[in-house]
Amino acid sequence: MTSENQPGSKKDCPDCESSLYLPRRDFIRVVGSAAVASALAPAAKLWGADEKPAADKTPESIVKHLYDSLNEKQRKDVCFDWDYQDPKRGLLRTRISNNWHITSPVIKSDYFTSDQQQMIRDIFEGMIQPEWHAKFDKQLQDDAGGFGNSQNIAIFGKPGEGKYEFVMTGRHMTLRCDGNTADHVAFGGPIFYGHAANGFNESADHKGNVFWEQALAANEVYKMLDGKQRKLAEVADTPREQESGMQGPEGKFPGIPVADMSSDQKELVQKTLLKLIEPYRQTDRDEVLSCLKAQGGIDKCSLAFYVLNDLGGDKVWDNWRLEGPNFVWYFRGEPHVHVWVNIADNHKVELNA
Structure with missing residues (x-):
């Protein structure tokens, strides 16, 4: 759970300065190495013709393709049973916070192949209206150094075989893609978005805030x-x-x-x-x-x-x-x-x- 913020406190966002998954020192190390890897690596290539999913390029079809592309270690790190209970955080699939990391691997790092990184980006873009892509990218640049530089993913269930859900987390972001397999809920469950466009304390006019x-x-x-x-x-x-x-x-x-x-x-x-x-x-x-x-x-x-x-x-x-x-x-x-x-x-x- 995030820190118990008190109404009116100027420390109303301590979560924006810490990670709920990694110790702060390890989080900085992971994010830092990811940023270096991103800077040195070539741009993620598009999928090869033989790698494209047979179905239309919906977020759901890409989630399945991403899942199928993961090796044994990756599945161990970022894939979970549908009702997986984290020892400290409870039902992980429905977890929500204003700054957290559902798993430790960073999207833009050598942990994921360039094709996998591209698939994750395509899933993200598929969940967002095209005219909002640039706005979300601005939020991610301002708050987290850009898309993929500190965000993480998890997959619950097995895509294509019953209930499943893709979750992306990071500072000021929790997004879900479930193919309507999560019963009763919109967005696959609770979501979160935010933006600190001009530093921690914004002015009354919130200049540059995309929301x-x-x-x-x-x-x-x-x-x-x-x-x-x-x-x-x-x-x-x-x-x-x-x-x-x-x-x-x-x-x-x-x-x-x-x-x-x-x-x-x-x-x-x-x-x-x-x-x-x-x-x-x-x-x-x-x-x-x-x-x-x-x-x-x-x-x-x-x-x-x-x-x-x-x-x-x-x-x-x-x-x-x-x-x-x-x-x-x-x-x-x-x-x-x-x-x-x-x-x-x-x-x-x-x-x-």
């Missing part, structure tokens, strides 16, 4: 609220960022219920939702909307804007949350952007944070 446009969309909803509605929407204390578990239909959701908004306000909430899911491939977007429908739609959600830690005191809310029985999208923009996403069609799906 800040999502917060601006939510703030447009706030601007449409009248005085009484704003009092409902404004919540005094910002919760710990790890508090992103689903509460179910009996939960207490902070902020203003979407059901109590006018039709034009609801329409803007819908636009905000579309902005949130915009970076991801269409199948994942569809899965989010399907899960949302299963809980009764966006009318079952509430929208909260957190007063504590409003950078600049400008009421352009850095910290906000859209939440329903089976839906949590928690945008925490102070001291820099961290976003926790946990969506399912069944609130009993547990968050391993």
Whole structure:
């Protein structure tokens, strides 16, 4: 679990300075050697004609091809049974944190062949909308020295034979690719994204932050609220960022219920939702909307804007949350952007944070 951050603390992101998998000294050694190897190695070549998967080049087909290409040692290091329980971290497949390393091998290192590195990159690009590739690459460059220089992967289950999942982790990133074999959940499970565009403590305008446009969309909803509605929407204390578990239909959701908004306000909430899911491939977007429908739609959600830690005191809310029985999208923009996403069609799906 990440450190127990306290609301309002300026040490709200100690995870960004340490690894949850490797001791810090070993992590620096691994990342450093990977960076050197990356600089000296030629660019990863494209797959040979005889190596391309027979199916369309979807992330799922590439995951299977990657799995088939792994040697015995690689499978021992990065492949696990579907329900593998890590002695210290619990069910590893559903683990989520704002900076962690699911396994120790670094993508851009001599541990993986150039073809395997290319496959991993192709899986990554397949999960992200093309117009967002450059934005994610900027985030990775700013936060982790670029794609592959400190990220790690794991594969759970056996691709092509029942349930399986590919997971990529690193600072400000947890992404999943499951081919819809993980029951009930969107994105294959909880995901995380973040960005510290201008150092650990960002300014109120979050200049250069690739995800800040999502917060601006939510703030447009706030601007449409009248005085009484704003009092409902404004919540005094910002919760710990790890508090992103689903509460179910009996939960207490902070902020203003979407059901109590006018039709034009609801329409803007819908636009905000579309902005949130915009970076991801269409199948994942569809899965989010399907899960949302299963809980009764966006009318079952509430929208909260957190007063504590409003950078600049400008009421352009850095910290906000859209939440329903089976839906949590928690945008925490102070001291820099961290976003926790946990969506399912069944609130009993547990968050391993």
